[in-house]
Amino acid sequence: MNGAIQVTEVRMRVNGTTRPVELEPRVSLLDALREHLGLTGTKKGCDQDACGACTVLVDGERVLSCLGLAVQYEDREITTIEGVDDPLQAAFVRHDGLQCGYCTSGQICSALGMLAEHRAGMPSAVTEDVSTHPTLTTDEIRERMSGNLCRCGAYNGIVAAIEETAR
């Protein structure tokens, strides 16, 4: 082996616990979670911002963890699926909003972030009147969740689970 890898120490606050992690500055938040912190619930589907499988919550907002570096998120409040405890999870199971389960963590984190965005009054591309607080219709949910791919095609169940939980 040719020399040691240059590492830097980052304080990562994940699911309420702060841990120092030694990693290369080029390591993505996703790889830091999976390979350095052993939090493999967050999934890698494309590693290039196209599938949503790696979605986590940072300070309550949904973030694609493959697209940022771990060092950018020092001391931010990161929530991964392992730190989520929400009725939405049971709703996913009841409505069969999953098959293989690989996109599921991202769908759930994304949905929680999306519901917070909606509560804050943020419009989407299908919002008819952006001057009013949008109603969370089925079409709004579909539009807002379209960054999270599910190749098994569990979309109907996912939307039903989100609708039930949002009610």
Added chain:
Amino acid sequence: MTQAPPQPPPTRTRTRVLGEPLNRVDGHVKTTGAARFSAEYHYPDIAHAAIVHATISRGRITAIDASAALDVPGVHAVITHENAPRMQPPPKPSILNLATLASPTSVNYLNTDEVHWNGQPIAVAVAETLDAAREAASRVRVTYDAQPATADFEREQPNAIPQKNSPIMPASGSKGDAVAALAAAEVSVDLRFTTPMQNHNALEPHATTAAWDGDTLTVHDSTQAIDWTRQHLAHKFGIKAGDIRVVSTFVGGAFGGKGSVWPGTILAVLAARVTGRPVRLMLTREGVYRTVGGRTPSAQRVALGADRDGQLTALIHSGVTQVSRVGGGPEQVVSQSRHLYDAENILVEQSQVPLDALPNTSMRAPGEAIGSYAIEAAMDELAYRLDLDPIELRMRNEPDRDPLTGKLFARRGLRDAYALGAKQFRWQDRTPAPGSMRDGRWLVGMGVATAYHPSWQFGANLTVRIDADGTVLVRCAFHEMGMGGATAYAQVAAHALGVPFDAVRVEYGDTDLPIGPAAGGSAQTASVTSSILEAAAKLKRDLRKLAQRAGVSPTEPPTTILTRAGRDHLTATVGSDTRLGQITGQVRFMTKFLRDRRRYMKAACGAHFCEVKVDQDTGEIRVTRWLGVFDIGTVVNAKTAASQLRGGIVMGIGAALGEETLVDRDTGRIVNANLSEYHVPVHADIPRIDIECLGDPDPTMPLGVLGAGEVGIVGVAAAVANAVHHATGRRVYDLPITLDKVL
């Protein structure tokens, strides 16, 4: 119906469990992040690997310079054909040993300087961290002697060669003189269709974690065939299969793309061998496109002749697909056209074009998924020429027996499926003239198409154990890629043994368990169900004997019998994992398979109903309503079965409207090897999809179960194309139906 209605399966449980829409048993671990996939097993000292891909389409490597790669801090090794240990080349495929089919190519990776396709793995870098491995892989400099490649499917079609017939999948067939009948037909259509290459794009990229301990090997691999993977690795690395354990508890989607041993698995094991470290290799998304085959493109012709009443007199369906010069299989695109319509004269034939390309492979309903687009769109077109409702045309040509062979259909609920579907979808509201229905600026269209997929059954070894405390354990190395097997088989075992669902635990996805079938051909549920029923029958016999010996009434519950007999458990075994046992099992399976095939056509079928809206100005196409009515025999779990069928429809909508692997015509290099430019359906593309299952058991299948994994996608693209035609008057002959094609 072609025969007397079969008897309903006997119900032995007090509370019904078979067919109930129970939640999947792994729902909790999958919604909390606890389910571990193949890249998620932690070993101390694990190293990471990254693949170097060839950038020429054919030729030889003349020099490979790894010095810059080896300079990267943290790199353990760069393995190339110059320094890799020798491995056995893939075995010759043989029907007598099905595991020889595990390798999709004849290439002996990293043991050859030959390049056979653009993207072939030619080196692997192993390093302390993933980023170091990736950087090292990017620094490997390769010089080639490039040769001209044959890579253009369209240009090579005139050189297509007829496909060979196989006893399992006949490539051609005929009845009467279809060519003459077509020429003489009162009404006819003669249409050409093309479909592009498509990729599975399971959300989990293929991943392998490999750890050697001396000459024994543990492999966590995302695969649909753990036993074939084990046998192939044993062959490649010259060790005993018994010294290899392959674990694959959760697979993040597969759809056929994980049915073979693709290079990533072999290179991970090789890298671990060379470095003496456990190694993880997860393909990049681009790496999946470069090293795992997709669905072949196709060019098809469908010609139909009919009399003025709509009775088919001629049916011709021919298809051209591609194979690689180093592997890949025939794609039976004309398959369903052998079985769908009662035409007096039929001709189906297939040919293939060998290319310097990554071998194609099975993708959800190989053959039928794209073949149904051509035959079912042609039927729609013929209905217009006849001024006949497209459902009525199908019903007038619904056969009593298999049109080509005269065999009986074991089940065929198509008439019922269309009748129920038409009512529920309000088909009567459809005005037949294209462009006649509107919703404001949107043109509205409704289309139908038939789904048909043959049902298979393979051997499954397993054990079922019942404990004195009443719990039941089913152990079988089957696969879970999202179908919900563990849930469904617990239902089957609970039903067969008359125990509560919650009392049954199912272990799977590990070669330490009795060997199950590879997950393919929509066969897993029927295969495993058959063995569970056999084991349950054995257990009941043994319990009766035990009761007799212990002087207990055999009507007492198993717990009482076992306790009174002083036994803590009783186990029933089906099949044997010994070499001899496996061969015996295979022979037994093939004998039964061929005998059954002689008597019956077994297939799942269904009717798709699709509504689209097309923007009158932009041509934007939205699928707005969907109903699929299916005959999949007995439904084991109404919730997971509906999800499977829905999933097929979603993938079919993708094929209809967006999916296309773009291939450079000169180099064969895939140019959209990512999820940004390969458009799989997203939430916003998919409306509510209603599913109905007829539910009657197939009398020739275990518990009456037919396959549900693939039939859902068959006919979907045609239903969309037919609806788009109804909305706009445009018949699109080339998938995907993008908006430029309807403007």
